[in-house]
Amino acid sequence: MFLVVALQAEAQPLITHFGLRCEAPMGMFRIYRSESMALVISGVGKSLSAAATGYLCGSSDGWRNAPWINVGVAGHRNVDVGELIVANKIVDQSTAHSWYPPQLVSNVVNSTLITVDEPEETYPERAAYDMEAAGFFPAATRCSSGELVQSIKVISDNPHQSIASLSARSIEQLITKNVSKIEQFINRLSELSTEIKVLPHHGSLPESWANRWSFSVTQGHRLRRLLQRWGALIGDAETLDSALGACKDGAAVLTALEERLNAEKPTYGRSSLVGPRVSPMPKVHSQ
Amino acid sequence: MIDTLYIEQAIATHPRVRKIGSRFPNANQVMCERYGAVFNRKSQNFRLQKKNPSLILAHKFDNHVLTTPEGYGIGGRNNYYFSHMLNCIYDCRYCFLQGMYRSAHYVLFVNYDDFFSAMDAKLVAHDGEDVWFFSGYDCDSLALDPLTGFAEHLLSYLETRPHAMVELRTKSTQIRALLGQAPLSNVIVAFSLTPEPAAVALEHKTPSVAKRINAMTQLAQNGWRLGLRFDPLLDDVRFEDHYQALFRDIFDRIDPACIHSITIGPFRMPAPFFSNVVRLYPDEPLLAGSFAHREGLITYPQEREAAMLAFCLDALRAHVSGDKIFSCAVDSRETVRADTESTNSGLLASAH
Numbered sequence: 001m002f003l004v005v006a007l008q009a010e011a012q013p014l015i016t017h018f019g020l021r022c023e024a025p026m027g028m029f030r031i032y033r034s035e036s037m038a039l040v041i042s043g044v045g046k047s048l049s050a051a052a053t054g055y056l057c058g059s060s061d062g063w064r065n066a067p068w069i070n071v072g073v074a075g076h077r078n079v080d081v082g083e084l085i086v087a088n089k090i091v092d093q094s095t096a097h098s099w100y101p102p103q104l105v106s107n108v109v110n111s112t113l114i115t116v117d118e119p120e121e122t123y124p125e126r127a128a129y130d131m132e133a134a135g136f137f138p139a140a141t142r143c144s145s146g147e148l149v150q151s152i153k154v155i156s157d158n159p160h161q162s163i164a165s166l167s168a169r170s171i172e173q174l175i176t177k178n179v180s181k182i183e184q185f186i187n188r189l190s191e192l193s194t195e196i197k198v199l200p201h202h203g204s205l206p207e208s209w210a211n212r213w214s215f216s217v218t219q220g221h222r223l224r225r226l227l228q229r230w231g232a233l234i235g236d237a238e239t240l241d242s243a244l245g246a247c248k249d250g251a252a253v254l255t256a257l258e259e260r261l262n263a264e265k266p267t268y269g270r271s272s273l274v275g276p277r278v279s280p281m282p283k284v285h286s287q
Numbered sequence: 288m289i290d291t292l293y294i295e296q297a298i299a300t301h302p303r304v305r306k307i308g309s310r311f312p313n314a315n316q317v318m319c320e321r322y323g324a325v326f327n328r329k330s331q332n333f334r335l336q337k338k339n340p341s342l343i344l345a346h347k348f349d350n351h352v353l354t355t356p357e358g359y360g361i362g363g364r365n366n367y368y369f370s371h372m373l374n375c376i377y378d379c380r381y382c383f384l385q386g387m388y389r390s391a392h393y394v395l396f397v398n399y400d401d402f403f404s405a406m407d408a409k410l411v412a413h414d415g416e417d418v419w420f421f422s423g424y425d426c427d428s429l430a431l432d433p434l435t436g437f438a439e440h441l442l443s444y445l446e447t448r449p450h451a452m453v454e455l456r457t458k459s460t461q462i463r464a465l466l467g468q469a470p471l472s473n474v475i476v477a478f479s480l481t482p483e484p485a486a487v488a489l490e491h492k493t494p495s496v497a498k499r500i501n502a503m504t505q506l507a508q509n510g511w512r513l514g515l516r517f518d519p520l521l522d523d524v525r526f527e528d529h530y531q532a533l534f535r536d537i538f539d540r541i542d543p544a545c546i547h548s549i550t551i552g553p554f555r556m557p558a559p560f561f562s563n564v565v566r567l568y569p570d571e572p573l574l575a576g577s578f579a580h581r582e583g584l585i586t587y588p589q590e591r592e593a594a595m596l597a598f599c600l601d602a603l604r605a606h607v608s609g610d611k612i613f614s615c616a617v618d619s620r621e622t623v624r625a626d627t628e629s630t631n632s633g634l635l636a637s638a639h
Contacts, residue, residue: 065332088291089317100317100325102390103291104339110291110315141330149330196332196567228565232575262577265524270572271380271488 001190002060002068003039004053004140006132009168010072011041013176017183029055046092046115046135053139065196067148067189068140071182073156073171074113074130077123081161084178085128086185087113087151092134099137102147105188113151119163128153148193152185154178215250223250226257233264291315291341293325293392303397303436304344310434311342321345326373326390334567336391337378347396351405355421361475361514361548361613363419363452367409371396371437372426377458378491380571381519384425386560393426395435403444410450423456423477430459438464445471454514458493460502470510475547477514478503480537482529485521489573496533500540507545518552518615520595522576522587527598538606546607551599552615553592561585 005011011032014020020032020039029052032039038060042052049070057063079085088110090099094117103110112127114120115134123129133151140149154174157163175182215223230240243260247253292314298304299318308316319325322345355366373394374384385391396402409418422428422441432438438455442464445451449472456477465476481489483496494502503513515537523529556564558580565574579588586592596614603612 088315089319098319098324100293100319100328102331102336102392103315103341104335106290106339110317112317144330145332145335146328146330147332147335192335192338195335225565228569229575232570232572261575264577266522266573266576267525268482268484268488268521268523268529272484 001037001186002056002063002066002140002143003037004042004049004056004068004070004132004136005039006042006044006049006072007168007171008041009171010175011039012172013179014039014071014182017179027055027059028052031056031059042132042136045117045131046133048135049132050135050139053136053143057143063143065144065148065193067150067186067193068136068144069149069186069189070133070136070140070151071175072130072132072151072153073166073174074128074153075120075123075157075163076111076128076155077159078126079109079111079128079155079158081155081158082174082177083109083155084181085109085111085113085153085155087111087128087133087153089113090115090133090137090151091127093117097134099134099141101137101150104147104192105185108185113153121163123159128155144193145196148189150185150189152182213247213250213253215253219250219254222254223257226254226261229261230257233261233270289314289342290339291317293317293319293322293341293343295319295322295343295345298344298346298397301344301346301397303399307342307344307395307397307434314342319343322394326388326392326394328389331389332567333385333388333391333563340374340376341392343392343394345394345396346398347401351402352409352420359421359615360419361454361550363417365409365413365416365418366421367406367418368421368424369402369405370422370425371399371402372431372435374425375427376430377427377493379458379493380489380491380564380568380573381521381554381556383556383560383564385567386556386563393431395431399437399440403441406444406448406451410448413450415450417450417452419452419454421454421456423454427457427459428455429457429461429464432459432461432464436464439467442468442471442474445473449473456514456516458490458499460494460498462502462506465506465511466509470512472512475512475514476503476506477516477548477550479516479518480533481517481519481521482523482533484529485523489521496536500537503537504540507541511545512547513541513545514547515549516552517599518550519554520551520599521554521573522591522595526595530599531602534602534606543607546611549603549607549612550615551596551603551612553587553595555584555586555615558583558585 015032018034018037020034023031023033030041038056040052040056042049086108088103089112091114093114113133114127114129116129120129130153156166156174244253244256247256289311292311294304294316296318322343325343352367352369355368360366406420445453452473454475454477458479478499480496486496507513578585
């Protein structure tokens with residue numbers, strides 16, 4: 001779970017709520033982490049938001065197909081201060097370019113979000129206004145699938161309550177009041193991300209294997225697919241070990257696996273048994 | 288059912304858009320320039336979107352009617368297909384749409400009349416000949432019909448075009464528009480069927496096979512001509528038992544005289560699409576089976592495929608004459624042609 005936040009005041013309630021700790025030494029951007037979450041403070045503006053997203057990605061593991069969320073405050077012409085919105089369309093006002101974050105989470109308030117270069121005080125359209133989302137979204141969708149990349153904003157100003165009245169303290173209060181809703185949204189995205197997180201594409205060969213056999217890059221690709229098939233059809237690591245016991249080299253492993261898999265009889269019943277994936281097959285690393 | 292409705296700005300005031308929009312009063316309406324900005328974007332996951340697909344209302348500007356690949360057909364010489372929708376409300380694990388599209392959102396093209404104009408142009412190009420138009424390649428022809436109303440418009444168009452032959456391919460039981468009017472001899476309502484255990488395991492959110500057979504029975508009783516589409520044929524250790532039972536269940540209820548055509552096609556999918564689907568569902572046993580790579584398609588091994596086809600051909604011939612049976616297998620066309628003396632078949636995998 002990765003959060004990109006413009007201001008310290010916006011971040012502080014999240015840092016406190018999720019028990020994040022400041023990472024040292026500090027680099028280009030300040031990063032806070034726990035075991036399951038990382039938060040970067042980008043500063044104001046879409047360029048900094050894109051840069052901070054890239055920086056957080058480059059300094060983290062597990063970023064692929066993880067939830068990436070831009071949290072902050074925004075103005076809105078029609079929404080009350082303190083309400084939480086999720087952007088279903090992000091518009092870069094300076095280029096007129098638009099993005100459409102796919103909306104899979106129900107029961108949230110959605111809005112168009114227009115990213116502006118200067119604070120918007122007249123709210124000309126029925127939309128939210130911020131200064132980061134149009135930088136964040138295209139950068140974060142390099143790391144993850146669009147469904148998991150979202151901008152959520154607490155409305156901080158509108159035609160009845162000017163942006164000039166905002167302070168660090170009031171921003172902190174606005175985020176604090178919404179922190180449980182933000183957490184619910186984060187949790188929902190986390191659940192969704194588990195659906196696509198367990199693809200066995202990365203990682204290393206189990207240690208016991210690495211000591212016995214080596215695989216070329218091409219063999220490694222083939223091995224991954226065979227292990228994936230094994231996981232889907234048989235899924236038993238002990239049977240796997242016994243099937244490969246006599247193999248002298250990597251090529252023999254591949255042949256044995258393929259023959260064993262091709263001998264497996266197809267049954268419709270197997271497909272009805274597919275449930276939540278809890279036990280991915282060993283990860284493979286080409287040597 | 289639909290939380291988010293994307294609407295192309297240029298058709299926001301189209302009466303059909305307003306009507307469909309009014310069916311989802313609580314949906315968020317998001318204006319977009321062109322549907323591709325939502326539908327074709329990179330960094331989308333079909334599997335995730337299938338959990339809560341949105342509806343995109345769009346205008347199709349060109350290519351309303353396309354030529355089918357050579358050899359595709361059910362007995363006619365002039366064969367075309369069209370798609371007034373992209374994607375489908377069902378979630379069949381063998382469907383090639385999962386591997387073809389980045390998005391699982393439904394796209395509905397609301398300019399129905401432009402499809403009919405394009406069909407007219409083909410009728411003019413083949414003056415005096417029958418022209419076949421296949422619907423249901425990129426979507427299910429009828430599944431969303433209560434929302435789209437497309438079938439009613441299409442049937443009205445077909446009433447005065449006897450040379451326009453249309454196949455509506457479906458797994459749905461949404462047949463109200465058909466039952467509400469006199470049958471048309473130029474319409475074939477073609478049902479996609481797999482044995483019930485396969486449907487339960489692999490065809491998520493679809494009506495049961497029994498319900499599909501019920502719908503076929505109703506249509507037949509009302510004079511509509513039917514098609515049976517066993518495509519894809521799906522292998523199983525009890526393949527013969529399952530398909531024999533399926534054929535028996537169908538022909539116990541349906542008079543073979545009501546059957547216009549039967550298509551059989553073993554599982555096949557373009558290799559790049561197959562890779563995409565495996566990436567989406569790495570734990571799906573169906574996709575982990577033993578397959579061959581032939582002519583750019585992922586298929587069952589040739590020998591097994593031939594055995595599956597031969598069994599089905601024999602079993603079906605016990606119910607209907609061979610000239611009603613067509614094959615969509617990669618290598619089997621010559622076999623089927625020799626066996627049944629039929630002259631058309633096809634390579635194209637249909638979604639439904």
